[in-house]
Amino acid sequence: MATNGAKLRARRTTMGLTQSAASKLARISQSNWSAHESDTRPLTDPMLARLSSSIGFRPSIAATVHRDRIREICAAHGACEPRLFGSVAKGKDTVESDLDILVAASPGMTMFDIVALEEELEALFGVPVDVVTEGAVRRGGSSWSNLDAVAV
Structure with missing residues (x-):
């Protein structure tokens, strides 16, 4: 799990x-910012949110900027057709929102692959990421089409 500085x-x-x-x-000061990023100065969750908000950061912006990397990282972990759902897909995300990604799992994709995928995306975005497979949604009695998912 990434540190608040990361x-x-x-x-x-x-x-x-x-x-x-x-x-x-x-x-x-720039030196304080640098100290927060390098974890030499403590950075609490509320301070992380305040600093992130001050620069205009939201997870939806990260998803737009890193669209191609999302696809590449998903493919590397055996996931395809990544789609965003939740607050990011609805345009209602805040600096404290997570990123919800729905994927189609390749045959043989395991929970270890999903966890590794989440961790790599979290490191890229600096926000919590939840990866859900179409199969998990179906097993829950829903249809992924009900999630209002938006293609990455």
């Missing part, structure tokens, strides 16, 4: 900002 760095780079530009938006 999450902050991922969010800043997703937004295409330097530490200097991000720290100006957050109204803190």
